Amino acid sequence: MKNRLDTMQSQKLEIVYKDHPLQIDYFIRRGEEETVMYLHGLGCSKNDFFEAVSRAELQSYTLVAFDFPGCGNSPYSENISLGIDDLVELTHLVVSALPIDDFVIIGHSMGGLVALLFVERYGEHVKGFINVEGNLAPEDCFFSREVAQHSFTHFTTTAFKDIKHRLACSKNQGFRKYAETLESCASEKAFFDCCPSLVDYSDHGTLIQRFIALKIPTMFVYGSENRTLSYLPTLKESGCELVEIPRSNHFPGYDNPRAFYQVIAKFLQKNFSSV
Numbered sequence: 001m002k003n004r005l006d007t008m009q010s011q012k013l014e015i016v017y018k019d020h021p022l023q024i025d026y027f028i029r030r031g032e033e034e035t036v037m038y039l040h041g042l043g044c045s046k047n048d049f050f051e052a053v054s055r056a057e058l059q060s061y062t063l064v065a066f067d068f069p070g071c072g073n074s075p076y077s078e079n080i081s082l083g084i085d086d087l088v089e090l091t092h093l094v095v096s097a098l099p100i101d102d103f104v105i106i107g108h109s110m111g112g113l114v115a116l117l118f119v120e121r122y123g124e125h126v127k128g129f130i131n132v133e134g135n136l137a138p139e140d141c142f143f144s145r146e147v148a149q150h151s152f153t154h155f156t157t158t159a160f161k162d163i164k165h166r167l168a169c170s171k172n173q174g175f176r177k178y179a180e181t182l183e184s185c186a187s188e189k190a191f192f193d194c195c196p197s198l199v200d201y202s203d204h205g206t207l208i209q210r211f212i213a214l215k216i217p218t219m220f221v222y223g224s225e226n227r228t229l230s231y232l233p234t235l236k237e238s239g240c241e242l243v244e245i246p247r248s249n250h251f252p253g254y255d256n257p258r259a260f261y262q263v264i265a266k267f268l269q270k271n272f273s274s275v
Contacts, residue, residue, distance in 0.1 A: 010046075013066070015093045020080050024094055025073035026066035029053050034127070034272045035100045036264075038065040039091065039118075041109030042185040042194055043146060044178065045072030048108065051257055057265035064103070066094055070190020082190065083197035084110075088117045103127065104268065108132040109250065110144075110198055116211055117201075126272055128217040130264060133250055135198060136147065136207045137231050144195040144202075156188050172225075174251025212238040217271040221263060223248030223255060241267070 013024040027046060032211040036058075038049035042188075046065035052058050066088055068075030082090070091114060095103075095193030102125045111132010121128050124145050136142065141148075143163060150159050167179035195205075201207065209217065222229060227244060236242050244264050248255035 008251060010243050013097055015097060017090055020077055022069055023075060024066050029063045031061040033060045034268055035062040035103035037103050037105050039107040039111030039115050041111050043182050045181055045185060045190045048253055052261060053263045055261040070187030073184050076187040076190040081193045083194060084113060084201055087114045091118050092122050104128040105136050106130040113201055119214060119226060126216060130219050132221045135202045136211060138203045138242060141202050141231060144198040147192060147195040148199045154194055155192050160188055172249045174249055174254035177254045208234060217244060219267050223250060223252050225249040
């Protein structure tokens with residue numbers, strides 16, 4: 001598998017949004033079956049999905065992931081301020097510029113909200129949606145709500161450092177990996193700018209009802225340590241497929257990657273198998 005990984009390097013995409021030139025870092029690994037696009041969470045990066053490339057159960061699929069501005073290797077301009085709606089529009093521009101057709105979308109955490117709104121606005125080419133603990137309710141804003149209460153100065157001098165410290169000291173592997181990502185490649189301004197709209201959508205966006213109303217195959221994936229999420233019974237009653245990842249919290253791709261990627265593969269095979 002090493003050779004295949006070596007031949008797949010991240011690439012740069014130049015787009016213009018609201019008269020601002022933006023450079024988006026992405027990877028695409030070609031396969032013969034469905035295309036799967038991954039949208040990462042707040043302050044995270046496309047690297048959260050990179051292990052998918054080496055998973056045997058996903059070798060036949062085209063895999064795509066990119067860094068939102070201010071995350072991973074996509075720079076963030078000091079002259080812009082991007083919220084959730086901007087990330088939806090940027091996703092549309094990226095999708096339109098890449099050589100892909102219909103695809104299945106996976107959204108984790110904040111990326112799950114971006115994916116939901118993207119499907120509503122530009123969903124004609126989206127065949128299915130895997131929501132990995134995406135924001136659906138006020139209870140999902142455990143970091144963004146904290147950040148939205150601070151001034152930018154207090155956030156940069158105190159709050160962000162505290163968040164990273166707490167994450168780094170977690171017993172959970174996914175949270176520790178998150179701390180490393182925030183420390184190494186997350187723009188403070190990009191993180192801060194997204195939080196108010198993320199909280200507002202989670203509080204007032206009637207997101208559970210909108211997720212349930214989608215007319216494509218959907219699945220909600222959550223870690224076993226979060227099985228107390230209040231809206232899980234509502235999703236189950238609606239007919240949405242629910243899958244719990246054992247021995248996992250908010251980052252199942254790091255906490256239990258074997259189970260996580262098997263779940264993704266089963267969803268793809270169940271709904272889109274060409275056999």
